Amino acid sequence: MPRPFKCRRVAFLPNVTYFKPAGIPLGSLEAVRLSLEEAEALRLKDLEGLEQEEGAERMNISRPTFQRVLASARKKAADALLNGKAIRIEGGNFEIAHRRFRCHSGHEWEVETPTSIAPAFCPTCSAPDVQPVLPPGFGRGGKFRSRHHGRSGG
Secondary structure (H helix, E strand, O other), X not given: OOOOOOOEEEOOOOOOOEEOOOOOOHHHOOEEEEOHHHHHHHHHHHHOOOOHHXXXXXXXXXXXXXXXXXXXXXXXXXXXXXXXXXXXXXXXXXXXXXEEEEEOOOXXXXXXXXXXXXXXXXXXXXXXXXXXXXXXXXXXXXXXXXXXXXXXXX
């Protein structure tokens, strides 16, 4: 029996999701698809400089899985850079790690550590109806796979 799938936690959604070599029309380029969890692994390891163990913990996956996701992301980035391909960041199988929350009364606050679970009460008014505030651009028609927002894309 296969091991149950663990949703990969992503704390950052990039505002720019398409990169291409300068001077080459987009229509004549081959594109490499980088999933959002691959982009997150690159961000955590190469941009934030985290050790793989900490990156894996933040993404809610094992260290070997983090290594596989990171290796795949690096291979795709190298292919695009060295072979003149575009990079499209989209899709994947992940959950959003929320940082910002809002209560029914309109109070908003940010938590220090990203989480996929809303706090039980508002820290200002103690209202129990707390909802996550989605990052800018989330759900703008891209192909996202998230246990919170349905499954589509690939």
